[in-house]
Amino acid sequence: MASAFTRTAAALAVATLPLIAGAAGAQAGGDYQRDHDRDKGRDYCRDHQRDDHKGDYKGDYKRAGYDDPKAHMTIARYGEDKKKDWRDDNCQTHKPPQHHHKRHHHHKRHHHVKADPWNEVRTATAKYFSVATAERDGYARPASGPLRGCIAKVVGSTAAPAMGFHWINMKLVDATVEATKPEALVYEPNKDGKLDFVAVEYVVPKAAWDAAGNTSAPKLFGVEFMLTTAPNRYEIPAFYSLHAWIWKSNPDGINEPFNPRVSCQYASLLPK
Numbered sequence: 001m002a003s004a005f006t007r008t009a010a011a012l013a014v015a016t017l018p019l020i021a022g023a024a025g026a027q028a029g030g031d032y033q034r035d036h037d038r039d040k041g042r043d044y045c046r047d048h049q050r051d052d053h054k055g056d057y058k059g060d061y062k063r064a065g066y067d068d069p070k071a072h073m074t075i076a077r078y079g080e081d082k083k084k085d086w087r088d089d090n091c092q093t094h095k096p097p098q099h100h101h102k103r104h105h106h107h108k109r110h111h112h113v114k115a116d117p118w119n120e121v122r123t124a125t126a127k128y129f130s131v132a133t134a135e136r137d138g139y140a141r142p143a144s145g146p147l148r149g150c151i152a153k154v155v156g157s158t159a160a161p162a163m164g165f166h167w168i169n170m171k172l173v174d175a176t177v178e179a180t181k182p183e184a185l186v187y188e189p190n191k192d193g194k195l196d197f198v199a200v201e202y203v204v205p206k207a208a209w210d211a212a213g214n215t216s217a218p219k220l221f222g223v224e225f226m227l228t229t230a231p232n233r234y235e236i237p238a239f240y241s242l243h244a245w246i247w248k249s250n251p252d253g254i255n256e257p258f259n260p261r262v263s264c265q266y267a268s269l270l271p272k
Contacts, residue, residue, distance in 0.1 A: 117179075117221045118221070118244060118246050118254070120179060120180060121179055121180060121182070121200060121244060121246055122246050122247070123180075124179075124180035124181075125180075125182065125185070125197075125200055125246070128185050128197055129197045129247075131167070131187070131195055134167050134185055135167070137169070138169045138170075138171055138172075139167040139168065139169045139184075139185055140167060140168065140169075140170075141165060141166070141167055141168075142166070142168060145234070145235055145236075146233060146234050146235055147166055147168070147234055147236070149165075149264075149267070150162065150163075150164055150165050150189060150264035150267035151163040151164065151165075151166070151264075152258075152263070152264045153258045155233060157264070158263060158264040158265050158267060158268075159263055159264075159265070160259070160260050160261065160262060160263040161252075161258035161259055161260040161261075161262065161263075162188075162258060162259065162262045162263050162264050163186055163199070163201075163243070163257065163258060163259070163262065164186050164187050164188040164189070164198060164199075164262055164264070165186070165187045165188075165189065165195065165267075165270070166184045166185070166186055166187075166201065167184065167185045167186075167187065168183060168184045168203070169181075169183060169184070173203055173204075173205065174204075174205075174208055175204060175205075175208040175209050175211070175212040175214075176204075177202055177204060177218050177220055179220060179221070182200035182201060182202050182244075183201065183202055183203040183204075184200065184201040184202075184203055185197065185199075185200060185201075186198055186199035186200065186201055186243070188248070188262045188263075189264065189265075189266040189267045189269060189270055190266055191266050191269075192269075193266065193269035193270060195270070196247075196248070197247050198245065198247050198248035198259070198262060199243050199244060199245045199246065199247060199248065199259070200243070200244050200246060201241055201242070201243050201244075202218075202220060202225065202241065202242045202244075203239055203240070203241050204218050204225065204239060204240040204241075205237060205238075205239050205240075206227065206237070206238040206239055206240060207237060207238070209240060217240055218240055218242075220242055223242060223255050224242075225240035225241055225242045226240065226241055226242065226257065227239075227240055228240075228241060241257070242255060243255060243256065243257050245259055248261060248262065249261070
């Protein structure tokens, strides 16, 4: 007859058999699921990598006229690019397809482009590429004095850097600053004896600005105007001014007074 101890040990062994079997089954199930997911991911990657060479975004760049293999991305379909992004991130580890909502949000956040405040000035002044239109709106070349000529940085020179010719609207020359209504339009003479619209200039007489109760220089879009005291080369009273090279880029800065890409070389082709 078996002892009480032996019967107890046997009963415990029988009781734990289902637990052991269940654990083994769970382990086997986990291995199966992991293998299944891995194989699924491997199949997905293999199939779509093969498809890459069929599509028009990797295999057809030569047919499209590109000699550089890297140029194939310039003719990629948007959807194919997105699939390729996923494969680059996941196919090394054979992960099954997943959604990347967070990554997409990150992409949008870091590619936000701030609007250029000078765009509204470009929109408002684009019509002044026509000098005739500028004159109909009240702008005119000064009748006499230094401001009638082409202004270069070095007095009497025609070489760059320069400003150019100024068409001024005297009705706007007061103690106010309006972005879309610059006091002056700046033109560069070209080799055809015509004028190229290159910049705008804001001008505020210092006496009028001070009389309005202002104690600091005027600003536009956060940029402070430059003060030109009297007497000066232009033979006019002290004034504040701000250039904006919105139609011809200035390597020294959009608000610098002189532009090294502008000259008065062809000024003699215009009427005196």
